[in-house]
Amino acid sequence: MTDRRRINGPSEGTAPPVFLTSSTRKAITKRSPTTLRKIFLKTSLTPPATGSAFLELPTPQNSTTPTLKLTASVYGPRPLPPSTTFSPNARLTAELKFSPFSTPGRRRGYVRDGVERDLSAQLSIALAKSVDVGKYPKSGIDVFVSVLDCEGGLGDLDSDAGKGRDSGKGGGVEVGLMSVLAGAISCASAAIADAGIECFDLVAGGVAGLVLEKPKWRKGKKADAGQEEEMDVAEDGDSKPSGKKKSRRTLTLVLDPSPTDGYFIVAAAMVAYMAARDELTLIWTKGSIDPAGDGDGDDGVEEVERVIDGAITAATGVRLVINEAVKERLLLGLKEMGLVKGNAVVASGDADDGDTVMV
């Protein structure tokens, strides 16, 4: 007797599909340190939401290498529940959630953990200053960011995340969470603009890092352990020993560093930047720059400014992509209404394939 209450699989069984590895693999040219990764950003992809956006970074090496993919959806302004107290401003809540399958190599629990809570709080800080909350009294605006894929290097799942895959991790400060948050901020800001919620400016997230000159630093580390004495262990609380040679210590600024790039990142900064107003809504720095390491007596302020300026440069580049994505959606809506002006369509001609690419 067959079980009719459940949906049964085929009786003869199934075989999992076997995919051939693509032989026509694109040759990846290494990015220059000041080049940002291309960004795919598209708005209005979640129909029930008031506004939404999808952001994706290109796959760097092959199809199994993780990349950053996330969606943001904005709901509201909607009335607050009656139990809440009167507020003349809108209440913006932001929530960032990792999908269980988002982290490479390890499944993630569904229950909200500390990392998600921390990123949600930072996201809400970064966005709250940009939204004109005074225009929406007694209402709530809810932003939900869902991370579908992230590149690893998330700090909390430190060592075993990158194991078994040649992700080319270079060690040092983990920037995975920073790029997730930067992407989430940019994506959520595009979604807010897509919803038509009044805001002072669009916010773009940017990441920059200071890396040691030698990318292959970790290769020889195990072999000559005796050299550890010469390494100057930095005083950050990171689980990985981040060190630098006293003798040759040139720090290069890398914009938009990826955990798969193989850099040894000494310090990194993430900013949320409103380019038109020239204001920062959030700064997050990580790592430590040894002030006395080079012996010239500076206290590292210049280096901090350098990495933050780099992050602002990265955010300015991301801002162009957000602009294009918002503009593209607006022109598409006008075109659907048949009310678009002729020369406005021409302006969107380069963005008709939906792939908004910057140089």
Next chain:
Amino acid sequence: MSQNHPSLPQIALPGQPLAPTPPYTSNSGTHTSPSSYITASIAGIPYINPDLSISISRSPRPTTTTTTTTTTSPSSPHPLLLPEVTSTVLARVTRLTPRQATVEIFAMMRASGTGAEGDMGVCEHTFQGIIRAQDVRATEKDRVKILESFRIGDVVRATVISLGDQSSYYLSTASNSLGVVVAHSDAGDPLHPINWRQMACARTGIVEGRKVAKPI
């Protein structure tokens, strides 16, 4: 669009400066930035109104002669519509007490002076509102009886007088043009207005008390 100021871009994005503020003022969809520039708040098409205020609309503004574009919108709910003080709303009566009538606001007209005047939009969410007995009519306020002014299920045209407390907006029907616009008798028959305080049933002739809005 011939009325466009030559300096305005065809499409404005949030944060984009549009015009200096001494001659121009901000209107819907724009704000004044700290550097005293009228700045776009939403993505859309900027317009200069006759009073030198700049507003941004997400869809092209209907030209003054066309009436077809105004009838396209009411079918779909508008997600960004919030009751403001002085805006005219349509509300359905949900609860009656001797002191007040509780209503749910389901449609509203933009408040005057926002540039997008005259478009009645259906809200995506309903908002709770209260019409207190002293706000039902302008005169003889102490003689108002809520039960002779509204019934549950009536559709009322009212104006927002206050954002109210945490839960409800405060509404008023103290004007000739405000009050009950759609009502049904106890038997379910539609009522038609016979004067400003009474409505009658066409089938049975029963007369019921209402605060009736002046038919347009």
